[in-house]
Amino acid sequence: MISKTTLQVFREGLTKFVTFSDAEWVELTPYLRASSIKKKDHFVVHGKVCKHIGFVIKGSLRFYHVKDGTEITGYFCFENEFVSSYKSYLKQELSLTGIQAMEDTELILIAYEDMQQLLAHPKLAFKMEQFGRLIAEYYICCYEDRMAAFIVQSPEERYLSMIENQAGILLRIPQHYVANFLGITPVSLSRIRKRTLRGVVNN
Amino acid sequence: MISKTTLQVFREGLTKFVTFSDAEWVELTPYLRASSIKKKDHFVVHGKVCKHIGFVIKGSLRFYHVKDGTEITGYFCFENEFVSSYKSYLKQELSLTGIQAMEDTELILIAYEDMQQLLAHPKLAFKMEQFGRLIAEYYICCYEDRMAAFIVQSPEERYLSMIENQAGILLRIPQHYVANFLGITPVSLSRIRKRTLRGVVNN
DNA sequence: ACATACCTTTGATATAGATCAAAACCAAAA
DNA sequence: TTTTGGTTTTGATCTATATCAAAGGTATGT
Structure with missing residues (x-):
C-alpha cells in the first residue's frame, strides 16, 4: 500500500505536466507501486532491461556508464523528478546505463507493462x-541545454555555470561524481576549484 | 499547394511514429505547408523564436550556436528527419540555436499555432x-546516445565510432562542421584523421 | 575510539587538443 | 581560364586536462 502523503506528493509533482481529476x-492509482531502495542499491542494473519509470519522492540517484571497468557518472536525479534509463525503458532493451541510489530513496513506480495498459x-x-509527450519534451529541453554546454563551453566554464545555476547539486553530491558529470576527472575538478578560488563563493 | 509526391513522402516518413487513416x-493536410529554403538561408535565426516544426523532404541543415562571434555547429539533419529548435519551439521562447540549410532544402512545415489546434x-x-510523444521519445534516445559519447569517449573515439555508425554524414558535410559536432576544432580533426590513417578505410 | 574505506588535494609529468599562421587545395563564380 | 572565397592540411608552440602516485582528509561501521 502506498501512503496517502506519498501519493499526494506524486500527484502534486505531476501537475507540472498534467492534472488528473x-x-x-x-x-x-491501481497501476502505481511504491518502492524504497537503500543507498548504493540499484534502480537499474547496467546490462539489464529497465522495467520501470520512477518518480523520486525522497532521495537521489546517479546514472553511470562503465568504461574499462570503471564507473563514469553522467547524470543525477532528485526529489520530484522522474527517473528511468529511458532508452532501455522505451525500447525494452538492455541498458548501457546503471542507476544507483546515492541515498536511501523512495519512489513511485510504473511498470512498463502497466504503462502500456494505461496508454490503452x-x-x-x-x-x-499527453503526460508522456510532455515529460519527453521536458527532457528534450534539458538535453538540449546539456549538449550545448558540451559543444560550446570548456570544462571550467561548465563548472562555473554549474555554480551559477545548480549550486544545490554541488552541495549534495560527492565531488568526483560532479567531475564526471562535467566531463572531466576528479583530479582536474579539484584543480579547477583551486584556481577559480572555489568559485569565489565560499573561499 | 503541396505536391502529391511530397505529401506522400511525408506520410510515409510519419509511419515510423504513427499511421494516419x-x-x-x-x-x-490543411495544417501543412510546404517550404523551400536555399542553401545558406536560415530555417531558424539565432535569437528569434522558432515558429515551426519541419520535416525534411530533401536537403540538409545544420544547428549551430554562436560563441564570441563564431559559429559552432552542434548537430545536423537530413531527409526524412524532423527539424526544429525544439526548446524554442516548445516554449515559444528565443532560440539560442540557429538552423541553416547546408543545401537547397525542401520542407513540410507545421506552425506552432496550427500544432496547438491539432492537439485540440x-x-x-x-x-x-501520440505522434508528439513518440517523436519526443525518439529524440530522447538520440540525445542519450550522444551525451554518453561525450561523457565516456575521447574526441578521437567519437570520430572513430562516427566512421562506424554514421559514415554517410562524413561524406556529405564539410569536415569543419563535423569537427564541431565532435566537440573539437577543425585543425584537430584534420590531425586525428591523419594519425588514424583516415580511419583505415579510404587511406 | 579505532580501523577501514573512500574522497580530495597536491606534486610531477605526459599528452591530446587548442591556437596562430601559412601554405596547399578545391570549387564555384566571373 | 582566372579569380576568389572557403576548406583542409601542415608546422610550431601553448595549455588545459589526464595520468600516476602519494599524502592528507573525512566519514562510516564495528
Whole structure:
C-alpha cells in the first residue's frame, strides 16, 4: 500500500505536466507501486532491461556508464523528478546505463507493462499520451541545454555555470561524481576549484 | 499547394511514429505547408523564436550556436528527419540555436499555432498527442546516445565510432562542421584523421 | 575510539587538443 | 581560364586536462 502523503506528493509533482481529476486519479492509482531502495542499491542494473519509470519522492540517484571497468557518472536525479534509463525503458532493451541510489530513496513506480495498459485505458489513454509527450519534451529541453554546454563551453566554464545555476547539486553530491558529470576527472575538478578560488563563493 | 509526391513522402516518413487513416489524413493536410529554403538561408535565426516544426523532404541543415562571434555547429539533419529548435519551439521562447540549410532544402512545415489546434482537434487530438510523444521519445534516445559519447569517449573515439555508425554524414558535410559536432576544432580533426590513417578505410 | 574505506588535494609529468599562421587545395563564380 | 572565397592540411608552440602516485582528509561501521 502506498501512503496517502506519498501519493499526494506524486500527484502534486505531476501537475507540472498534467492534472488528473479525482475520477481519473482513482483509475490511475491501481497501476502505481511504491518502492524504497537503500543507498548504493540499484534502480537499474547496467546490462539489464529497465522495467520501470520512477518518480523520486525522497532521495537521489546517479546514472553511470562503465568504461574499462570503471564507473563514469553522467547524470543525477532528485526529489520530484522522474527517473528511468529511458532508452532501455522505451525500447525494452538492455541498458548501457546503471542507476544507483546515492541515498536511501523512495519512489513511485510504473511498470512498463502497466504503462502500456494505461496508454490503452479507455478513460486514461489520452491523458497518459499527453503526460508522456510532455515529460519527453521536458527532457528534450534539458538535453538540449546539456549538449550545448558540451559543444560550446570548456570544462571550467561548465563548472562555473554549474555554480551559477545548480549550486544545490554541488552541495549534495560527492565531488568526483560532479567531475564526471562535467566531463572531466576528479583530479582536474579539484584543480579547477583551486584556481577559480572555489568559485569565489565560499573561499 | 503541396505536391502529391511530397505529401506522400511525408506520410510515409510519419509511419515510423504513427499511421494516419485516409480520413485522418484529409483532416491533417490543411495544417501543412510546404517550404523551400536555399542553401545558406536560415530555417531558424539565432535569437528569434522558432515558429515551426519541419520535416525534411530533401536537403540538409545544420544547428549551430554562436560563441564570441563564431559559429559552432552542434548537430545536423537530413531527409526524412524532423527539424526544429525544439526548446524554442516548445516554449515559444528565443532560440539560442540557429538552423541553416547546408543545401537547397525542401520542407513540410507545421506552425506552432496550427500544432496547438491539432492537439485540440476533435478527430486528430489523440493521434497528434501520440505522434508528439513518440517523436519526443525518439529524440530522447538520440540525445542519450550522444551525451554518453561525450561523457565516456575521447574526441578521437567519437570520430572513430562516427566512421562506424554514421559514415554517410562524413561524406556529405564539410569536415569543419563535423569537427564541431565532435566537440573539437577543425585543425584537430584534420590531425586525428591523419594519425588514424583516415580511419583505415579510404587511406 | 579505532580501523577501514573512500574522497580530495597536491606534486610531477605526459599528452591530446587548442591556437596562430601559412601554405596547399578545391570549387564555384566571373 | 582566372579569380576568389572557403576548406583542409601542415608546422610550431601553448595549455588545459589526464595520468600516476602519494599524502592528507573525512566519514562510516564495528
